[in-house]
Amino acid sequence: xxxxxxxxxxxxxxxxxxxxxxxxxxxxxxxxxxxxxxxxxxxxxxxxxxxxxxxxxxxxxxxxxxxxxxxxxxxxxxxxxxxxxxxxxxxxxxxxxxxxxxxxxxxxxxxxxxxxxxxxxxxxxxxxxxxxxxxxxxxxxxxxxxxxxxxxxxxxxxxxxxxxxxxxxxxxxxxxxxxxxxxxxxxxxxxxxxxxxxxxxxxxxxxxxxxxxxxxxxxxxxxxxxxxxxxxxxx
Numbered sequence: 001x002x003x004x005x006x007x008x009x010x011x012x013x014x015x016x017x018x019x020x021x022x023x024x025x026x027x028x029x030x031x032x033x034x035x036x037x038x039x040x041x042x043x044x045x046x047x048x049x050x051x052x053x054x055x056x057x058x059x060x061x062x063x064x065x066x067x068x069x070x071x072x073x074x075x076x077x078x079x080x081x082x083x084x085x086x087x088x089x090x091x092x093x094x095x096x097x098x099x100x101x102x103x104x105x106x107x108x109x110x111x112x113x114x115x116x117x118x119x120x121x122x123x124x125x126x127x128x129x130x131x132x133x134x135x136x137x138x139x140x141x142x143x144x145x146x147x148x149x150x151x152x153x154x155x156x157x158x159x160x161x162x163x164x165x166x167x168x169x170x171x172x173x174x175x176x177x178x179x180x181x182x183x184x185x186x187x188x189x190x191x192x193x194x195x196x197x198x199x200x201x202x203x204x205x206x207x208x209x210x211x212x213x214x215x216x217x218x219x220x221x222x223x224x225x226x227x228x229x230x231x232x233x234x235x
Contacts, residue, residue, distance in 0.1 A: 006090030058117025068095035130198035
């Protein structure tokens with residue numbers, strides 16, 4: 001991993017001639033993403049993210065923390081004990097510079113030694129699962145990190161709307177995918193290309209089925225305006 005996403009975050013925070021990130025997926029063309037958006041305040045966040053932060057309680061783990069905006073809000077405005085983790089070294093370095101007390105470079109599958117009351121996976125939190133077949137592996141790991149009565153707050157989107165319809169109202173979905181929410185992401189920054197990576201969007205029913213299979217209670221908390229939703233998984 002070249003850590004281009006982290007470099008963009010670090011460049012923006014340190015004012016090192018930041019540029020937009022160029023994203024492209026297996027079902028969509030190139031698009032520009034402003035890095036500034038990753039530094040949004042609570043009032044600038046979508047309602048789904050705001051709701052997740054409102055519901056966070058106790059000792060909290062922010063998985064895939066990015067620039068750290070969610071962790072920073074919970075730490076500074078809610079006075080919660082927050083651990084922020086990301087696989088990006090530069091993103092974590094930025095989080096520490098921004099004042100997050102406990103941020104570390106860590107893959108959630110390798111995380112050990114602590115348990116939490118709340119685990120956050122936001123900005124399409126199911127993305128890190130990569131493929132549908134990995135859901136059980138990730139959900140089992142997340143469950144092992146929860147205290148009794150703990151909760152996972154996770155968001156995603158049903159991207160079925162991105163596929164063309166036939167005359168009968170059915171959807172044309174590429175046959176090479178086991179599940180239509182499995183995408184391959186490409187990121188470019190300052191002329192460099194990141195290694196392609198798998199990224200998973202889950203519709204709520206599929207997430208619910210996976211959660212129940214792992215002995216979670218699953219609740220739909222909020223639906224957004226763009227086929228997105230916030231779910232709570234609890235034990």
